[in-house]
Amino acid sequence: MSLINTEIKPFKASAFKNGAFVDVTDADLKGKWSVVFFYPADFTFVCPTELEDLADNYAEFQKLGVEIYSVSTDTHFCHKAWHDSSPAIKKIQYTMVGDPTGVISRNFEVMIEDVGLADRGTFVVDPDGKIQIVEITAGGIGRDAKELLRKVKAAQYVASHPGEVCPAKWKEGEKTLAPSLDLVGKI
Template sequence: MGIIGSTIKPFKATAYQVGKDFFDVTDEDVKGKWSIFFFYPADFTFVCPTELEDMAEQYETLKGMDVEVYSISTDTHFSHKAWHDTSDKISKIQFPMLGDQLHTISNNFGVLREEMGLADRATFLVDPEGVIQVMEITSEGVGRNAKELVRKVKAAQYIRANPGQVCPAKWEEGSDTLAPSLDLVGKI
């Protein structure tokens, strides 16, 4: 089953967010705005804090684009708070950190490594209707790039606002797009 174009499945998780402490987040809470689900294997690890710090550095840009970020691991919300309180890199995070100790969200997105009880390193961009528009999954040792994710969000938002247009490789905001047609076949 393809995941791009599918609708997210129901979930409920407890999140930690600085200034808000603990609160519940459901699939219904994310509808109506763009959302990034940023899965990582575990708190207190190695590549994960570098990626989360990178995402934290892009968070204000993403918020300005009406995008909420949810980082998710199979750790508890208590572990997220402890990590936030003790790590220089993680202390920069302002977005909600969801605990998925029951593996509901990781299973819903198809990124749970059951034999380990950990989520894959995976990113999903979900539109305001709850439909997955972008996904990226890497091996555990390969960190992601939040600036590239911002570019992909801009492209997804552009094509949503401009039906009939598509964004070519390396498209940047303000660059030319394409309008697919029979006339373009074999000419690009």
């Protein structure tokens, strides 16, 4: 079953953010746009490149009113140690959520049960707590924060412009489509 348009399930977790340990719940994701960004593990190879890319683009997400939550099955203590020891991870200002029990990873259906790690899953959650975008890639394939920004802008546009949709490669300010009988077979 697809997670698109489903409400996120309840969770409570400990996280590391800006030098402090904080609690995060599903309620924190409601009332604003959020990106939940799962990755397999701290102290690995592709993961720091992705998280650094998000960190380098975090200000752009913030301008859109979007909060980022990176999640792995590591603990919040491990996230702090990684933050303190890696130049790439030291850039992170968003919330790094620990999911050692795997509850959040299972809620979003990205848990790789036989190894206890999360797949590379990206979820965009709207202010109502409903999942609007799902992207899951194989472990060796890194994601692109700028493409994620484009998708978030499209999701926000569609949410605020009922009756319009964003075509392939749509970028902010470009023409959208208004689905109708007149367009059938014309595109």
